[in-house]
Amino acid sequence: MNAELTFKSGLKDVVPTLFGYIGVGLAMGIVANTSHLSVLAVLIMSLVVYAGSAQFIIISMLLAGSPVSAIILSTFLINSRMILMSMSIAQYFKKASLLDNVALGSLLTDETFALSMNKLNQTKQTLAPRWLHGANLLAYAIWAVATVIGDVLGQLITDPNQFGLDFAVVGMFIGLLYLQIITDRSKSLQTQLLVVLFVAILMTILMRFFPGNIALLIATLLGCGFGMVVTPK
Template structure:
């Protein structure tokens, strides 16, 4: 990764992260196949919903015959963290058109957000729509393709966890966090470790009282507040 913000640079920068999409996308496709969803159904879900954790929940809720209202509400709660991410990244595109921002926000994911945060450390805190569009589009297409392939392979692979596919995104985020730690010079290294530790502990405690995605949202908010308190003025 370098300071280049061209479309081609976006394509190159996002490539390491798409391996996580491939692993989890294959796993989702296999689960969808065993839940008797068609290839067309999983493709449309990936193109329209485009949210890994939410799609796993949708598949399981469809299998149990849950009402549409419950599925919609669950999907909203699971993806509510994207509100915080979109607000964070929107300030770097204030000079761009409303349509540009809609396009960027519609395809923003946890991974491309984290990638953008790492990119800021190399570009003097600047981003360009062309760079983020490239990263978003590649991630979007790879995710859709991976879920379709997984669905087609569903009859051959009964248990995707035996290949460690369920750990793909976790491993990817560990790598992105490491890159953030070694490239971000705006905050002391010890401060960053302190915030990470606080969020980890908060998440552990909150998971005892709230569902996973609600706990994640609350831990994120608490982490932001804690970071503001401990960061050097």
């Protein structure tokens, strides 16, 4: 990763994260196939919903016969963290057009958000719409293709976990966290590790009382506050 902020560099920078999209996308497609969803249904869901965890939940709720209102509410809660991410990254696109901001926000994911935070360390805290468009669009396309392929392969694979596909996103985020820590010179290593430890402990506690996505949202907010407190002025 370098300081270049072109569309082409966005395509290049997002490539290491694509393995996560591919792994989870294949798993999602396989699960969708075992749930009797057609290739067309999986493609439309991936293009419209474009959220891995939410798509798994939608499939299970459809099979359970849940009402549409419950599915919509569950999807909103699962992806509510994206509100925080979008607000955080919006400050770097104040001069961009409304259309650019809508497009960037619509295709922003956990991975491209984390990628953007790492990129800021290389560009003196600046981002360009064309760079993030490149990263977002390639990730979007790969996700859709991976889920469709997974649906097709679902006829042959009954348990995606035996291939470790369920660990793909976890492994990818460990890598992104490592890159963030070693490239961010604005904060000391001790401060960053302290925040990571705080959030990890907090998540462990919150998971005992709240659903995973709610716990993640609370831990994120409290983690941000803790980071502000411990960061030297």
